[in-house]
Amino acid sequence: MSGKITFTMIKPDAVADGHIGAILGKIAEAGFKIKALKLTQLTVADAKKFYEVHAERPFYGELVDFMSSNPIVAAVLEKDNAVEDFRTLIGATNPADAAEGTIRKMFARSIGENAVHGSDSDENALIEASFHFAGKEIF
Numbered sequence: 001m002s003g004k005i006t007f008t009m010i011k012p013d014a015v016a017d018g019h020i021g022a023i024l025g026k027i028a029e030a031g032f033k034i035k036a037l038k039l040t041q042l043t044v045a046d047a048k049k050f051y052e053v054h055a056e057r058p059f060y061g062e063l064v065d066f067m068s069s070n071p072i073v074a075a076v077l078e079k080d081n082a083v084e085d086f087r088t089l090i091g092a093t094n095p096a097d098a099a100e101g102t103i104r105k106m107f108a109r110s111i112g113e114n115a116v117h118g119s120d121s122d123e124n125a126l127i128e129a130s131f132h133f134a135g136k137e138i139f
C-alpha cells in the first residue's frame with residue numbers, strides 16, 4: 001500500500017481565476033481529507049527552491065516567475081494511495097491531454113499555468129509538505 005499523504009498547490013492561475021472553492025470541492029468529493037491548508041505567496045527564492053529539480057529545463061525561469069507571481073493555496077491531503085489517486089484526479093500536466101472531468105481539464109489555462117500541483121512520490125509529498133508547513137500546522 002502506498003502512503004496516505006500528498007501535497008498540492010492551487011496555482012496562481014486558478015487562484016486568480018476564482019477557482020479555489022470549486023477545486024477544494026472536487027478534492028473533498030474525491031475523498032481526500034485536508035490535513036493542512038493556507039493561502040500564501042511564494043517568493044522567487046521559494047519557487048526556485050521548490051522547483052530545483054527542473055533547474056536545467058528551458059521553462060524553469062517561466063515556471064519560477066509564474067509560481068511567484070500571485071497567491072497560491074498550499075495543502076496537505078490524506079487518503080489511501082494519496083499520491084497516485086490525486087494525480088488521477090488532477091489529470092495530465094498539459095490540460096489539452098487531460099481526461100474529461102479532471103481538475104486540469106476543467107480549470108487549467110495551459111501546460112505552464114496548469115491550475116494545480118500534485119506530488120509525484122510519497123517521499124516528495126513529505127518533503128513538499130514540510131517545505132510549506134510547520135509540524136504544528138499539519139493536523
Ligand code: CMP
Pocket residue numbers: 054059062063093111112113114116117118
Ligand atoms: P507540475 O507537474 O506541477 O510541476 C512542474 C511544472 O512545470 C508543471 O507542473 C508545469 O506547470 C511546468 N511545465 C512542465 N512542462 C512545461 C512546459 N513544456 N512549458 C512550461 N511549463 C511546463
